[in-house]
Amino acid sequence: MWSTLLNRLQRFSILSLDRRPRLTSMIAQEVAKGAAVVLFYADIVKMTAIENRYGDTAAKRVLHIFERTLPEVCRDVFEIKGKVLAIQRLWGDDFAVYVSFSSGFQEEECRLMSISFQERMEMQVNRQVRFVHREDLRVHIGYARFPGVDVVKEMYTSVKHAVHMAKYGVTSEKYTHVTQFHRLLQDENIDMHYMPIVSLRDAEPLGWEALARGPQNTPFYSPAALFSYAEETDMVFRLEHICRKRALEQLRYLKPNQKLFINIDPRAIDDPYLLRGDVLGLLERYRLNPRNIVLEITERHAITNYAVFRKIIEAYRKKGYLVAVDDAGAGYSSLESITEIYPDYIKLDMSLIRNIDVDSIKQALLETFVQFAEKVKCKIIAEGIETERELETLMELGVPYGQGYYLGRPARGMAQVSGRAMNVIRTAQETRTAREPIPLGVTPDMTDILSKTVCVDKHAKVRRVHHIFEQNQRIESVVVLEDGKPIGLVMRFQLYKILGGPYGIPLYYERPVSHIMNTNPLTAKKDDKIDDVAKRAMARDAYHLYDVVIITGEEEEYVGIITVQSLLDKLASIKLELATSANPLTGLPGNLQIERVLDHRLRRNEAQTVIYCDLDRFKWFNDRYGFEVGDQIIVRTAALLKEGVKRFGTHHDFIGHIGGDDFIVITTPECAEPIVAFLIEQFGSYFADIYEKRRVSDDSILSMSMAGVSLLPGRFGSVEEIAQQAAWVKRLAKERPGTVFVSDQDRECAEANDSGRDWTRAEQRGKMGAV
Template sequence: MPAYLSKHILNFYHKTKKQEKITMSLPDEAAAEIAVQLRDNQTKVLKDELEWIILEKEIFPVYQPIVDLKTGDIMGYEALSRGPANSPLYSPLELFRVAQDSGLLFPLEQVCREKAIQNIHLLKSYQQLFLNINADVVKDPHFRGGITKLLIQQKGFLPQQITFEITERTAIRDFNNFSRSLYHYREQGYSIAIDDAGAGYSSLQAIVELRPAYIKIDMSIVQDIDRNPLKQAILEAMVQLAAMINGKIIAEGIEKPAELAMLIKMGVHYAQGYYLARPANPPPPVPPEVKEFIMDVNMENEKLKAKITQQGFGVTIGEIVEPVPTVGKGILVRDAETIFNQTQVNGIVVLEDRHPLGLLMKYKLYFHLGTNYGVSLYYRRPVELVMDKFPLIVNADLPLEAVSQIAMSREEYNLYDYIIVVQDDIYVGVVSIMNLLNNITKLQIRRAHNANPLTGLPGNLLIEDRLKELVTNKAPFAVLYLDLNNFKAFNDKYGFEHGDKVLLFTAQLISRCLAISGGTNDFIGHIGGDDFIIITRPERACALAQAIIEQFDTDILPFYQPEDREKGYIEVKNRRGQWEQIPIVGVSIAIVSTANRPFSNYLEIGEIAAELKKLAKEQPCSNYVMDKRQQIQK
């Protein structure tokens, strides 16, 4: 079929649309008969158009980047298909609707996949190409013909770079058979993504049954997620579900920076949307300012995490503020109601020159308007007549726990009102009670999960977080790894209860020495058992190690019985049943510092420390060993 015919069909298509309007003035029976004829004609015209598009392969692919929310880099592209620009089937929705109705879905998708693979030239070895497929197509026996594999081989791609994105708007009626169909592709290395999760027929069942590598969250969940706690709760559950099946979340439809910031904060792995980049061919880059924004948000999140890491304290109310609409005191009540109707916020802050004057909560506004003559009294009058003139206003530097105590001591009528946050009396934002309690709960859970139950010191996860932060920021630091010598023999002789007392004593001794010889930002952690860690500045490391050793060797003696103290050792049986003389418990310290070498990975620190501790333990008494080796330049 010649190319000019598409234009002819388009004219015919528009002509039938005009005829539809004419039938509206005819008698019902005549109009119905003509309407049926017109629909049949339109269906035939559109099917002919689709057959020509498939035959001539007149599909034009565009590509939308999928962005890594940790780095701002492009992890892959979703291939989207368009019909000819002068065709009524240009829109993908109309294109695939007609294909579905005409029984031409498989050949159309085959052409779309072929065009998508042939037209992409920038796919790097670590990037993915996402190809949309209808769930019904997967079951088509022709789909297994190996055409896709041949195409990607011709382009030099690997199956591991291809993800089949199954739209969730099509019902999957038989998951057992569908899973068996997918097995064929997974075995070859292809990945599977579930599209439109949250908007289709069986999102959760599809995820559980198919266990996709990627879960794409529908834009209906993503839009305004920064202002909708319910959507945040849904997404949080999806992130946890993805973790359980070892999958990744891709959020679709990001159009605003506030949405993107919330997604990063919630731990979403990847994102796509108009704010990041619109679909185009050739595949578009992510604008530098967007990538910079992603890095800035991640940095702020790391700072917040670092504060939690530092003994779990110090998170301030200013770090969890939320934006809400602000108005002047002269705004009318009716205009305030309009703001509530057009947004999903529960409160509005009234300002004057950036200073908060009052707070208007949505439920209180409707309480006023719902009284007798409430609308007549207030609707056209200034909002200051109905606002709370004495809301809770706190400084941004206050810790979460302190604000929680203040907020929960309010009158019951005001208990769930927003908390207004200021910095030097200048409005910063608000914090809802839900947000406050949610952050405090997370803080407490994090402390409980990552603190050593005996000493209360931060455990391995918090230690790891702190080391990662220091290495990433290339900050100067020194790490002291402390290990007790002969502690097992002490446990065998005196029992675990006395052993726990020694461990608790060690933690307290380190804290005291750090208070005297350390700095305010120094960190203490309990790795486990008789292993402890200190993170300090390089210039303080040796003096701190010496102070700990001197104090330890003196204060450990009271834990021994007088006769053992006098002898300077205890006698215990070894594994062969022979008596051995084991010296008094001492402390070995390995010091690893950036003063001599930089670190690109926090794991390097532990490897070097393990070598040094072996050297330190070869000495019969308490001592420290410092790594003074220079990094070998390659």
């Protein structure tokens, strides 16, 4: 008997940890031959309870019996279809059996063999253990297959998987699900859906949040079930790692100004794939950079050590990644996380958004969040928007971004914003635009403040760029070109920050500048308006807020740069000039700005309509009732014109005050007709109280003569010619009673034009003021 047992033990050696290299080699050889190597884990249920109840001697006897029985049962069960490589005692009563099967081996056979092993082992042990009177001993069994990619690493992970399976019971449904879950992780069978995050100002997508889904028609399809199994099996890091890899496969579809939001559990944040993997090479391939990726730190689990957590976050920031705090308001310590992490985005949990349209407490809280975010230079994203009223309320409160089923559901590709949400946002945008002040004039284009800087090719070494900055302390930026077109930007302070970090010089100094440049700098056309470019510049994130703006020509070629300081200085001087030239009574632009606007519209060579407005009998009112009434009439006329343009015009329309009772409106031909109709209809009502107080007779009331001049491309060569035409058409309008409009495109007006005119150019100049 003892000789037989010794032979078995020699064949199935019970290995100690110090012989693991030999076992690793055996497994690797089998995998190399194409075999399937499976680890079966077995232990005695409630071994500690046996020791406590029956004593240490009895427990050792049970363990001895289990250990002695194990080789025989392994041979009877596993060698029917495979070959036992080794039996390893892990610790205490825990054993691992390594079995090699042929390549066509099915996983279901593992489950059936596990059931057979459990039954036989329990029967053999209970037959020999006589002192247990109340209940039979039970045996746990679980298994895990070696993928064969990294056997050394899999020695640990396979035991871990098998242990998790063993605790559920080999015949239970949970055991089957855990088996499927580990196979899912092994095959990396995860799908990613993408949910749009939308600007609530213009309906443009800020980016997409990547959301994990398991295989369809399985218990793991929903994210809740998927991550619940990851929690139970302690595989959160592994699952999140797979999700991130899958999410980043969609980088190719991102535009340079869009972002991909990726969820990160605080317990699994130190992912080498993001910090030390090939993600940067992937970004470079698609002409993106780490700032296109936002790492969402979920608040569903508490951050236990902020000191360590901050160091990891800083490592991500040095790489260029942006950071968001997810589920703010629903986690363990929302405010603490925000103050410790300094996020670029704060994502408000849907519990704060639900029914916010009828909850004044939530509205007040959200207003506080918005004000706080503006002060600390981060942006709010409202999650879980599901109704139109919630969306409208969030826009009214000034929330810049949102996501939710009403805006767009998750989809396999980059999901688009829903049509109904887009209509709501754009309608609000139009209303907001209509309330904005009427433009006061024309601002200069980029060429007025253009400057030059040094340019390098994208293959230039970082060392060369560093030398450029060192040799000329006045240069703050270097533009990177490819075939004469700008593709990147390097700012002095950003380069020094990179090189000054750990291993910065040895890591980057001899590499092409394309590895460190900002691949998405702000660019503008040389004929863009300064105020528009300034708004775009100041809307950038804090890290790039003071980067220069690159100016390009019609063919996207490099022209020059402008600094944020020069932009702001020029805007300040423009506002001062506008304030100086504006009419003090109405606040509308005066003659200087009117002339500039007309000249600018002529040079743009676009169809426009000029409406010259002149009050009839104003002098009589002014002389009879005094300057106070006269000023009141002038102010109300200006208000009437503003109301007409606000309702029926565009934000590009212009209103000017020539002087006295003369005004000018410049609009598009499409808007001219409804604006004029409104002015004719509403004119009398604007002065009804003035007539009533002074008992003015019907034949003495005010009216307005309006002359329309069409600025068709090529029709006029100067502002003076427009003035001549307007003065002549106005004379025809004054010949008609009441508030009227006469256009130089009318047939009757055209016939009068053909018959000739008898006034001089000086007269028109006098009537048009300095226009």
